[in-house]
Amino acid sequence: MRGLALAFSWLTVLPVRAVPPGSALDPRLAAGAIRWAPVIGGLIGVGTGALVLGLTALGVPPLVGGLLAVGAGALATRGMHLDGLADTADGLGCYGPPERALAVMRSGGAGPFAVVTLLVVVGTQAAALATLAAAPPAALLAATALAGGVGRAGFVWCARRGVPAARPGGLGATVAGSQPVWVAVAWWAGLACLAAFAVPGRWAGPLAVGLAAALVVGLSWHTRRRFGGMTGDVLGAASELGVTAALVVLASG
Template sequence: MRAGRVDDATCRQAIAAAPLVGALVGGTGALALWGLSALGAPPLLAGLLTVAVLVLVTRGMHVDGLADTVDGLGCYGPPERALAVMRDGGAGPFAVVALVLVLGVQAVSLAEVSADPLVLVLACAVGRAGFVLCCRRGVLSARPEGMGALVAGSQPTWLVAAWWLVLLAAAVAVDWRVALAVAVAAGLLLALTHHVQRRFGGITGDVLGAASELATTTVLVGAALT
């Protein structure tokens, strides 16, 4: 859906509604996983192709954010140097390793949950709830411009808590280990925002993409262990 305008108000609203969009993206992936399994595809092949569908649906924005964030965190120098590396657009060794590991873990986890593809809906919703958590009140932007500057610190505490409590309740209905994975994902994102504020001076749009992939992967791993 096209936005009539792109400003701070529109972006704040988009972040607030991001978990709903995540559920829609997860539903698309769940349909792909179910269809591939129904066609008799081996579980790992179905998992890999479903990951490819998710990347295509999101135009690779979040995996690109993951790659740039890992490269920025892995470089030496002051925050300005790290932000320049992230903006460069190339993929360094840290980015390559991170992408292989994260996408590989997602594919293997999806292979394990192929009998219950709706778990992917929850995982993607939690991933986008990471946007809300990372944009909570008090979180700064690393740059004066860009997506981070429009949304950093924009989400009220009550909304952050509401989304995560709803998703935690949904996870409890699936399995206690999935619920534990949702709680772990929240903890990891709190640690991530603390670290990037110390390392970069705040969040960026790339950090939001990395947060989404980290949270989604954590929930999928928890589901695979059930």
């Protein structure tokens, strides 16, 4: 359970203390936290869906409610995933060797690739939530929980064994190579099975999981080739990409 507590500490704003101050972080504990990440994502997804339900019940237009819910999700995660997405977009968009891309990602600024990517992703998520707002409450909550869980399952894949850290230090170096490949596959397979029963529409749920998984696999392959490994920013990008893909499929179904 310490791994779950650390996952809450890392991935949310909740003041959960999993490691005593001044203590060294056990690599096994860090690996366990990554394995719990889809659970955290599912809970955040439920909160997102509940907020959309509440706002629309108060008469807020669905698209506005969707935008506010996406913003609340960013607050709940300290904006880390969106920040990782932005940095990854700028790193992939620049020219030069891996060292140049990593330097761009560390700079802290937001270039044009980051801005456009954030606009597209946040806008797409908000529009998908606005469409899902017309669904029955149980269906909306199931969809947002699934999207949140699928997105964080991308953490497990990106941190799989055989993928080194692109640079020393940071979350990426702490968890790089810590996950057996089967763990990510098991998460995706389990979520697809749950989605087949919990999400309306025979194929929408499993298709959402499959598309999100395929995009994360492609992102991990490309970032490993481009950066020489994975970073904490890549984890955030994988999460946002998976969430967006799943929401689009579920909203279309």
